[in-house]
Amino acid sequence: MRTPLIEFKDVTKRFGRKTVLDRVNLQIYEGEVTTIIGLSGSGKSVMLKHIIGLLQPDEGVIYFRGKPLASMTKKELAGSFARISYMFQGNALFDSMTVYDNIALPLRETTDLKRMAIDRKVMARVKQTELTEAIHKYPSELSGGMQKRAALARALITDPQIVLFDEPTTGQDPVRKNAILSMIAQYQKKLNFTAVLVSHEIPDVYFISNRILALYDRRIVFQGTPAELEDFDHPFMDEVIGSLEALQKELTGFYTKRQFAMLNHMQLKRRTDQTPYCIVVFSINRLDTIAQLVGHDAAQETINHMRIYIDKHFGDIGGFSARRNTGEIVTMLPYSNLSETEGILDNFAMDFRQQIIPAMQAGVCVPAGTDDIDATITAGIAEGHPSMDVNAVIALAISQQKEIGRLNCAPGV
Amino acid sequence: MEITADMPGENENKVNDERAPLALRPFAATGRTVIAWVGSLGAAAIFLFLAVARIPGRNQFSRIVQQTYYIGASSITIIMLVSLFTGMVLGLQSYHALVQFGAAGAVGSLVSLSLIMELGPVLTAIMITARAGSAITAEIGIQRISEQIDALTTMRISPIRYLISPKVAAAVISFPLLTSVFDLVGILGGYISAVMLLGLNGGIYLHSIQTYVVLSDITNGFVKAIVFAVIVATVCCYHGYFTHMRTDSHGARAVGLSTTAAVVTSCVLILVSDYVVTSLLV
Numbered sequence: 001m002r003t004p005l006i007e008f009k010d011v012t013k014r015f016g017r018k019t020v021l022d023r024v025n026l027q028i029y030e031g032e033v034t035t036i037i038g039l040s041g042s043g044k045s046v047m048l049k050h051i052i053g054l055l056q057p058d059e060g061v062i063y064f065r066g067k068p069l070a071s072m073t074k075k076e077l078a079g080s081f082a083r084i085s086y087m088f089q090g091n092a093l094f095d096s097m098t099v100y101d102n103i104a105l106p107l108r109e110t111t112d113l114k115r116m117a118i119d120r121k122v123m124a125r126v127k128q129t130e131l132t133e134a135i136h137k138y139p140s141e142l143s144g145g146m147q148k149r150a151a152l153a154r155a156l157i158t159d160p161q162i163v164l165f166d167e168p169t170t171g172q173d174p175v176r177k178n179a180i181l182s183m184i185a186q187y188q189k190k191l192n193f194t195a196v197l198v199s200h201e202i203p204d205v206y207f208i209s210n211r212i213l214a215l216y217d218r219r220i221v222f223q224g225t226p227a228e229l230e231d232f233d234h235p236f237m238d239e240v241i242g243s244l245e246a247l248q249k250e251l252t253g254f255y256t257k258r259q260f261a262m263l264n265h266m267q268l269k270r271r272t273d274q275t276p277y278c279i280v281v282f283s284i285n286r287l288d289t290i291a292q293l294v295g296h297d298a299a300q301e302t303i304n305h306m307r308i309y310i311d312k313h314f315g316d317i318g319g320f321s322a323r324r325n326t327g328e329i330v331t332m333l334p335y336s337n338l339s340e341t342e343g344i345l346d347n348f349a350m351d352f353r354q355q356i357i358p359a360m361q362a363g364v365c366v367p368a369g370t371d372d373i374d375a376t377i378t379a380g381i382a383e384g385h386p387s388m389d390v391n392a393v394i395a396l397a398i399s400q401q402k403e404i405g406r407l408n409c410a411p412g413v
Numbered sequence: 414m415e416i417t418a419d420m421p422g423e424n425e426n427k428v429n430d431e432r433a434p435l436a437l438r439p440f441a442a443t444g445r446t447v448i449a450w451v452g453s454l455g456a457a458a459i460f461l462f463l464a465v466a467r468i469p470g471r472n473q474f475s476r477i478v479q480q481t482y483y484i485g486a487s488s489i490t491i492i493m494l495v496s497l498f499t500g501m502v503l504g505l506q507s508y509h510a511l512v513q514f515g516a517a518g519a520v521g522s523l524v525s526l527s528l529i530m531e532l533g534p535v536l537t538a539i540m541i542t543a544r545a546g547s548a549i550t551a552e553i554g555i556q557r558i559s560e561q562i563d564a565l566t567t568m569r570i571s572p573i574r575y576l577i578s579p580k581v582a583a584a585v586i587s588f589p590l591l592t593s594v595f596d597l598v599g600i601l602g603g604y605i606s607a608v609m610l611l612g613l614n615g616g617i618y619l620h621s622i623q624t625y626v627v628l629s630d631i632t633n634g635f636v637k638a639i640v641f642a643v644i645v646a647t648v649c650c651y652h653g654y655f656t657h658m659r660t661d662s663h664g665a666r667a668v669g670l671s672t673t674a675a676v677v678t679s680c681v682l683i684l685v686s687d688y689v690v691t692s693l694l695v
Contacts, residue, residue: 054563082569092564094556106568109471109575158568 003066005030005162005194006051008220011060013046020046022218023060028211033188033195035205038215039239044198045089047215048164051196052086053077085160089167089198091151093139100126100135103154110158125153128183145176152180156187165197169205177201181208260322264332264390276383278333278341279390280314281397282306284407286375287327293373302407303327305360306377313348330394338383345379349404352377357405375407460573460654461647464581467574476579477586484545484580485587489594495540496533496595500602503527508607517613521621524603525596529626529634533596535687538588538641542679546649549580550675553653554668562654577654581646588642589635596634633694640690644682649675 004027013021020043028034028051038044049055050062053069062069064080072080093102103125107118126135129149139147148168155163168184169177181201185208188195199205206212206226214222214229216236222229229237284306290299306329310321314331321331333341357377380401384393433441468477507523553576556562565572600622607613652675659667 049563052567054566078569081567084567086564086567088560088564090560092560094561094564095559106570109570110568 002029004028004063005065006196007063007066008047008050009061009063011047011050011057011062013043013050013055014058019218021050021057024215024218024220026213026220026223028194028196030194031192032210033185033197033208034211034213035197035199035209036213036215037199037205040200042215043218044215045166048086048166048196048198051164052084053081083161084164085155085158085162086164087151087155087166087168089170091139091147093147093150093154095139098136098138099131099142099150102139102150103157106154106158121157125157129153145172148172148176148180152183156191159191160193162194162196165195165199167198167200169199169201181205184208260320260330260332261390274385274387275335276337276385278336278338278381278383279393279397280331280333280341280345281324281380281394281401282310282329282331282404283378283398283401284327284375285378286373289373290375302360303329305356309348309352309356313344313351317344324394330397338381341381341383345381345404349379353405357407360407361409373407373409376403377405377407378402379404456655457647457651460577460651461581461643463573464577464647464650467571467578468582470574470578473574473579473582476575477582480579480583481586484541484549484583485590488541488544488587488591491544492537492540492591492595493598495536496528496598497602497605499532499536499595500524500528500599500604501606502602503532503599504603504606505611507603508611508613518617518621519625520603520607520613521600521618522625524607525600525622525626526630528596528599528603529630531687531691533592533599534588534634534637534641535683537592537595537638538645538683539680541584541588541591542645542649542676542683546645546679547672547676549646549649550653550672551668553577553650554656554671557654557656558664558668572654577650580650581643584642584646585639588638588645592634592638596631636694637687637690640686641683644686645679648679648682651675652678 006028008024008026011021011024012019024047026047036044036047046055050057056070064072067076069077069080093099094105097105100122104118104122107113107121111118113121126132129152131146131149131153134142134146134150139150142150148170152168155165165184169180172180184195184197187193188208197205197209206229209226212222212224212226212229213220214232214234214236216234216239221234221236222232224232284303287299287303290302303323307321307323310319310329310331314321314333317333318335319331319333321329324330336344378401380397380399382393382396382400384390384396503524504520507520508517511517511519511523553562556576562572562576565575604615604618608615608618652671653668656667656671657663659670661667662670
C-alpha cells in the first residue's frame with residue numbers, strides 16, 4: 001500500500017465559533033494531480049493553507065510522508081515546506097515590484113544563483129507564460145489573466161516538488177483557462193511534481209486530475225478518480241449540477257461541451273434500467289455569413305433566440321442543451337423516447353416557424369447592397385440507451401436532420 | 414520561533430460575557446482588556462526581538478539603505494521646517510521671559526537645552542510617526558490582507574526578516590540623525606528670532622550654548638531618539654503585520670483602523686517613555 005505524501009487525519013479547524021473543517025480525512029499521493037472541489041466558501045483554501053503550514057489545525061494531525069507535522073523539528077519542517085510552492089487565489093503579487101522582480105524574488109532570496117542564471121530562469125518562465133511584454137510592468141498595470149500567469153510563473157520558478165494551486169483559472173477566459181490547465185498538466189508531467197488544485201472549474205479540471213477530493217459540509221465526502229466521481233450518488237453532486245445550471249444562466253446560456261458530457265454521464269449512469277433517451281441536434285447554416293454581414297452580436301442573438309425557445313419546449317421534460325459548434329445545438333432528453341420526442345419536435349417546429357423566425361429575422365438587419373441571407377434551420381432526432389456511446393447517438397441524430405424552418409433576410413429590411 | 418498568520422489570540426481570548434453574572438461583567442470586561450493588553454505587549458516584545466535578531470542576512474544591507482532613505486532622507490524637509498519654527502518660537506518666548514529678569518543672555522542655553530534634551534527627540538519622533546510610521550502600517554497592512562506576507566512565507570522568505578527588520582534598523586539609524594538635524598536647525602531658528610529679529614548679541618547666544626550644553630545632554634537626547642525609534646518602528650510594524658487579527662473590522666477598513674491605532678499608540682508611548690527615560694537619565 002502506498003504511503004500518502006500528505007495525509008489529514010480528523011483535522012478540524014475553527015474560526016471563532018465557526019467550524020470550517022470538521023474531522024477531515026484525506027490522502028494526497030506523490031506524482032499525482034489531486035483536485036479539491038467544493039462549493040464556494042466551503043473551506044477548500046483553508047485546507048490548502050494547512051498543507052503549507054500557513055494555518056494549523058485545532059484538532060487532528062497532518063502527516064507529511066507519514067510523519068506528523070506537529071512532531072517535526074524546525075529544520076525538518078523547513079525541509080518539508082521548502083519543496084512546496086503555492087499559487088494564491090488572489091495571486092499575492094508584490095504590487096510595488098515589476099513582474100520580473102516578482103518572479104525572480106524566490107530565486108534572489110533563497111538561492112545562491114548568480115544574476116545571469118536568475119535572469120535565464122526567469123526569462124524562460126516568462127516566455128512559457130506569455131508575459132514577455134509585461135516583464136517591466138507592475139501587477140496593477142496587468143489584466144487579471146496576466147496577473148494569474150505571473151503568479152503561476154512565480155510558483156514554478158523554483159522547480160518545486162509539490163505545487164498547491166488555489167483556483168488557478170478563476171477569472172480567465174475559456175481559452176486561457178484551458179491554456180493554464182494544459183500548462184499545469186504539461187509541467188506536472190515534465191517536472192513530475194505533485195499538484196494539488198483547488199478549483200471551481202467542474203468538470204474542466206477533471207481532464208488533468210488523477211484524483212478528486214470533494215469537500216462538502218465541512219468534510220471530505222469523496223476521494224477517487226474523476227470517473228468514480230461521476231458515479232458518486234450524494235447530495236454534493238446535486239449541488240454541483242445546481243451550480244452548473246446557475247453558471248449556464250449567467251454565461252452564454254449553454255453548457256460547455258465538457259459540462260454537457262458530465263451531465264450526460266451522470267444522468268445516464270444513475271439509471272438502473274436500460275430505458276431509452278433521445279438526443280435532438282439543431283443546426284443553423286450560414287451563421288458565419290450573418291456574423292460577417294451583420295455582426296457577431298446579431299449572430300449571437302439569433303442563436304440565443306433558438307436556445308431560449310429550445311429550453312422553453314424541452315426544459316420542462318428534463319432536457320438540457322449544449323452548443324457543439326458555431327451553429328449547432330445538441331439537446332439531451334434523458335427521460336423521453338423517440339415517439340414522444342418526435343411529437344414535441346413537431347410542435348416546436350410549428351411554433352418556431354410562426355413565432356421565432358419572425359423575431360430572428362427582425363434582429364438581422366442586412367446592409368443595403370449585399371445579398372439576401374437565406375439560412376436553413378434543421379433538426380434531427382436519435383434514440384439511445386445508457387449502454388450506447390453518446391457521440392454515436394449525436395452522429396445518428398445529425399444524419400437524421402431535416403429542415404424545420406428557413407430564415408430569410410433581405411437587405412435594408 | 415516564528416510568528417505566523419494563525420497566532421493564537423483571536424479565538425482563545427474570546428470570553429463569553431453572557432456566562433458571567435451581571436454584577437461581575439464590568440470586572441470581566443476590564444480583566445479581558447488587561448489580559449489582551451498584556452498579551453499584545455508580550456507579542457510585540459517577541460516581534461521586536463525577532464525583528465532585531467533577523468537584521469543580519471542576505472540582501473539586508475540594500476533593504477536597510479532603501480528604508481533609511483524612505484524613513485530618514487525623505488523626512489528631512491518636514492523636520493527642518495518644524496524645527497526652524499519651533500526654535501524661533503522658543504527664542505521669542507524665552508527672550509521676552511528672560512529679559513524681564515535681566516537674563517536675556519541665557520536664551521541660547523535655554524533654547525538649545527530644550528531642543529537637545531526634550532523637543533528635538535520628541536517632536537522628531539512624532540513627525541516621523543505621522544509621515545513614515547503611518548505609511549509603514551498601511552503598507553504592511555495591505556501586504557497582509559492581500560496575502561503578500563503569506564506568499565513570502567510560502568516562498569521560504571521570512572516576512573519578519575524581509576519586511577520588518579530593515580524598517581527597525583532604518584528607524585534606529587534615522588531617528589538620531591534626524592534629531593540632530595532638528596536640534597541644529599532649531600538652534601538656528603532660536604538665533605534668528607532672538608539675535609536677528611530681537612537684537613540679542615549673537616556672541617552671547619552662542620557663548621551661552623557653549624557654556625551650558627554638555628556632551629551628556631546630547632547623548633541623552635540621542636538615547637531618547639533611539640528609544641523612540643524602537644517604539645515607533647515596533648508599534649507601526651506590529652499594527653500592520655497583525656491587521657488581519659483585528660476583530661472589529663476587516664480588509665481596507667482594518668488597514669485604516671490599524672494605521673490610526675499605530676499613530677495614536679506611538680505618540681502616547683513616545684510621551685510616556687520620554688518621562689521614563691528622562692527620570693532614569695537625570
